[in-house]
Amino acid sequence: MIKILKDIFRFYYEGFKSMTLGKNLWLIIIIKLFIMFAILKLFFFPDFLKTKFKTDEERSDYVIEQLTNPK
Amino acid sequence: MQQIDFSLVDWSRAQFALTAMYHWIFVPLTLGLSFILAIMESIYVKTGNPEWKKITKFWMNLFGINFAIGVATGIILEFEFGTNWSNYSWFVGDIFGAPLAIEGIMAFFMESTFIAIMFFGWNKVSKKAHLTATWLTAIGSNLSGLWILVANAWMQNPVGMEFNPDTARNEMHNFLDVLFNPVAMNKFLHTITSGYLLAAIFVVGISAWFLLKKREEQFAMKSIIVASVFGILAAVYTIFSGDESARVVAKHQPMKFASMEALYDGQQNAPLVAIGFFGSPSAERPNEQEFAFKFEIPNMLSYLAFLDANAFVPGIRDLVHGNEERGIISYKEKIAKGKKAIDALAAYKIAKKAKNEQEAKDALKIFKENFEYFGYGYYFNKDPHMLLPNVKISFYAFHTMVILGGFFLVLLMYIYFLARNNKLQDKRWLLWIALWTIPLVYLAQQAGWVVAEVGRQPWVIQDLMPNIAAVSQIDTYSVQITFFLFLLVFTALLIAEIKIMLTTVRKGPEITENSTKK
Numbered sequence: 001m002i003k004i005l006k007d008i009f010r011f012y013y014e015g016f017k018s019m020t021l022g023k024n025l026w027l028i029i030i031i032k033l034f035i036m037f038a039i040l041k042l043f044f045f046p047d048f049l050k051t052k053f054k055t056d057e058e059r060s061d062y063v064i065e066q067l068t069n070p071k
Numbered sequence: 072m073q074q075i076d077f078s079l080v081d082w083s084r085a086q087f088a089l090t091a092m093y094h095w096i097f098v099p100l101t102l103g104l105s106f107i108l109a110i111m112e113s114i115y116v117k118t119g120n121p122e123w124k125k126i127t128k129f130w131m132n133l134f135g136i137n138f139a140i141g142v143a144t145g146i147i148l149e150f151e152f153g154t155n156w157s158n159y160s161w162f163v164g165d166i167f168g169a170p171l172a173i174e175g176i177m178a179f180f181m182e183s184t185f186i187a188i189m190f191f192g193w194n195k196v197s198k199k200a201h202l203t204a205t206w207l208t209a210i211g212s213n214l215s216g217l218w219i220l221v222a223n224a225w226m227q228n229p230v231g232m233e234f235n236p237d238t239a240r241n242e243m244h245n246f247l248d249v250l251f252n253p254v255a256m257n258k259f260l261h262t263i264t265s266g267y268l269l270a271a272i273f274v275v276g277i278s279a280w281f282l283l284k285k286r287e288e289q290f291a292m293k294s295i296i297v298a299s300v301f302g303i304l305a306a307v308y309t310i311f312s313g314d315e316s317a318r319v320v321a322k323h324q325p326m327k328f329a330s331m332e333a334l335y336d337g338q339q340n341a342p343l344v345a346i347g348f349f350g351s352p353s354a355e356r357p358n359e360q361e362f363a364f365k366f367e368i369p370n371m372l373s374y375l376a377f378l379d380a381n382a383f384v385p386g387i388r389d390l391v392h393g394n395e396e397r398g399i400i401s402y403k404e405k406i407a408k409g410k411k412a413i414d415a416l417a418a419y420k421i422a423k424k425a426k427n428e429q430e431a432k433d434a435l436k437i438f439k440e441n442f443e444y445f446g447y448g449y450y451f452n453k454d455p456h457m458l459l460p461n462v463k464i465s466f467y468a469f470h471t472m473v474i475l476g477g478f479f480l481v482l483l484m485y486i487y488f489l490a491r492n493n494k495l496q497d498k499r500w501l502l503w504i505a506l507w508t509i510p511l512v513y514l515a516q517q518a519g520w521v522v523a524e525v526g527r528q529p530w531v532i533q534d535l536m537p538n539i540a541a542v543s544q545i546d547t548y549s550v551q552i553t554f555f556l557f558l559l560v561f562t563a564l565l566i567a568e569i570k571i572m573l574t575t576v577r578k579g580p581e582i583t584e585n586s587t588k589k
Binding site (some may be wrong): 015016032048049 | 560
């Protein structure tokens with residue numbers, strides 16, 4: 001089992017190590033994921049209902065209130 | 072609900088459209104190029120000819136660039152659901168949960184694992200194991216698409232669920248109904264085959280550039296043969312599934328269908344507008360589009376929609392004002408039924424809180440009887456024409472997609488014919504056309520999604536939830552800020568993709584092969 005895990009690790013390690021173009025791509029992926037999850041999601045995209053209400057019951061009451069009082 | 076803020080709705084829609092459209096620049100190439108790679112590698116494994124390995128590796132690098140830059144751009148859409156479209160997200164309930172969870176697992180295990188073997192496994196695993204990984208990457212990425220399209224199809228034709236009035240959420244009652252929703256099956260096949268077509272034209276176009284530069288001619292010709300055959304098959308099936316799609320739309324979303332053809336008055340033996348241009352609207356009907364020029368094919372629309380040249384195709388006016396003779400109820404009636412459903416849901420909630428079971432039961436009965444028109448209730452005391460999609464955009468997008476689809480098929484057939492007879496290199500004008508068809512195939516892809524999504528407006532969930540009820544009550548300026556942030560991030564990603572791809576293409580397969588070996 002440990003040998004298999006070692007082989008898998010070595011496979012990925014050597015694969016990443018031998019990359020040329022791929023290194024730039026990984027840099028782009030990491031920057032992109034950082035912007036998406038550490039900046040956009042954290043500061044600009046809170047889950048509206050999760051941040052505003054504590055329980056599912058409160059959330060469903062709010063949505064029903066919204067849905068049944070159209071202007 | 073507070074006063075409807077159309078600028079909030081419009082900005083939220085614009086942001087979602089922007090994100091989805093950028094996301095869809097990356098996805099179709101992944102769907103199609105993965106299969107082209109698998110075919111090329113299969114030829115390599117079968118023949119043992121190292122030229123095919125070189126070809127496979129070159130296109131695999133372009134696949135890798137596209138995959139790396141495009142990966143996770145779709146997650147932004149999920150952020151937007153939770154922030155900008157919270158009523159919708161809640162209302163959808165667990166319907167999206169299962170397909171999106173399966174998509175996540177598929178994407179992670181199938182794509183990520185097999186992509187690693189595909190890129191790192193050359194000379195480390197056997198030829199057959201590597202080929203299996205390439206095929207599984209292709210199958211995995213396409214199956215990921217299935218679950219997303221199942222979710223989208225549910226919005227176009229909600230089935231297999233029951234609305235729970237206590238929680239205000241839809242609950243899945245039949246997973247198979249959701250999965251085998253006729254809209255889902257057709258949408259999946261049409262979408263993935265159009266992705267194959269895009270990838271085929273991408274490969275043919277870039278190979279044409281090599282021929283124009285008189286570089287790597289053997290590589291380019293081999294790539295063109297594989298991609299053009301793949302593309303012809305994909306184009307034929309895309310047209311076939313598009314034809315089927317029209318029938319599905321005519322049945323489940325008749326307003327979208329009428330808008331795609333700008334058909335205002337329903338008729339038997341309805342003609343298809345093959346080509347048309349709008350002029351200025353008339354003074355009597357300022358809200359309606361009028362053709363300045365059109366070329367029609369008699370009976371074709373009736374046949375296209377119902378496989379019967381004599382069939383009646385309802386027009387926009389029939390759908391808005393109703394047509395008793397044809398059994399079409401008016402929007403006014405639907406709005407009244409929708410309002411009943413909304414009021415009954417409110418009454419049910421009040422009765423439940425007051426523990427008045429009989430009143431709750433009565434309210435629930437009225438609610439269930441009228442639920443299929445629930446979304447129309449939001450237009451009570453409003454102009455029913457607010458329920459119309461943008462006819463001009465729907466018409467032009469639909470016709471752009473169809474005309475380009477036909478052009479792609481003819482182009483690929485001609486290119487294949489010349490390539491088989493070794494005459495393609497002499498036709499420089501055709502090679503230039505092949506190269507410049509690459510942006511056109513992306514345009515056709517975007518046009519297809521514009522038809523699907525603009526044509527179903529104002530519905531976020533067909534007949535049940537319009538965008539005005541789906542949107543979160545948040546500040547418009549916050550949506551505006553994130554709109555421009557996304558514009559910036561996605562444009563930067565797109566520029567990076569194009570720049571890296573162009574550099575890799577200019578280097579050519581020899582350099583790519585050598586750099587991979589290092």
